[in-house]
Amino acid sequence: MLYESIGEKPHEWAGKTAGEVQSIGQQDGSVLVVPVGSIEQHGNHLPVATDTILVEAIIDAALGRLDDEPVLVTPTVWSGFSPHHLGFGGTLTLEFDHMRSALEDIAHTGLQNGFDAIIFVNGHGGNIAMISTVTSTVGVDADAEVLGLTYFQLATEEIQNLRDSDTGGMAHGGEFETSLMLAVRPDLVAEDGWDATMWDEHYEWGGSDLIEGGPLSVYRPFEAYSESGAIGAPAEASAEKGDRIRDIIGTELAAIFVAIHEANRN
Template identity: 30%
Template structure:
């Protein structure tokens, strides 16, 4: 069930059986010469679609995130930390008005983690400072960090998965959009690895946008396996989070 495709009476009926919702969150940033700019939003959105088929309400994807270090590459868009915190806070607060209590943010971008967790802390701090109890439960789940997904990435790519523009995430986008699969030679085959700083430093040290990854290893058939692994990981994590104390 998708929030954007439901009517308000349907959402009201859903709340009678569950107060949990999944919110996909990602980023709009370069993913090397062969990866889609929307990769980090497409991946959690694709997995969340499977969660919707399982009867879980899925909210609209928050597709712009923390990507300042990618601004050296055309097409990348970033939010400031304060903007992303405000966005997450407004989404949670708006939905809590209607009775939602369990918010599972299914994330596709490592750069979002610190800021989104800070947004959760801010929401709870507001309740504490107002001397009131909060029944809100919030969690970020990273699709790329699930046990099954990590095992599959090791099986298929070993250390060639790297840390940005990875074959695992690119394969999943090809599962979602097979007509956008690309097969291009990359030079060097294995780009450098290292820390991420500002946009100018990133472009200097990682000139084609990849970090330690060999995305040419991705195959469309791998994408289906990553979808199945990511969905199993996400359903297990969400149900553990929401099932015990959500109506």
């Protein structure tokens, strides 16, 4: 993982031998987890790897709550679908079809090791449609259960109770992500440059921040929302809040992993 060395965690695919991977995959109710992040600008105070670092941190929190369930997590797919961020620089994005094919290939080859289920865990808003797509395109051909989710859409009522910002403050590089980064990788959070614009989507049916998505999808480059590339209220962030967010979502995600394991046992 980006924030810790490979091989230190019992659920890491990358630290196993090929035989060990297959042994876990062939256990009853085995689950393969594929994290999906991005490399894109996050304003002037957060690193471009924020989405990748945070999806790994959330998954790690979930895995730490498991008992002996046969769950393995692959290395993170670090490049997401982020064309709307290109205007600010620092972004590495794949074409939609290229990324879809890469995720399909990872899933199909991973499942060849005998896993009974696979779940894509996403950490970037621009990947949400992608995750929904590959859940179907992989699922239609796979002899396994295929699932997908975006971690910041979990436990939203509990996260709402933690926030100090108004609606729009937990957006891109705002209170939510900055709090998590302060908890997980404070060394990568700049001491200044915390300038951000509150989310302002003029369609009332559009999303209002990370945890309050709306039914209407709208495409705009990020320059239309923010001069800095950050949206929300990073000044309301804290490491303590980030630890609590990670604990809440990690607990919810662990419950999902256990439920998938139990549902796929023979």
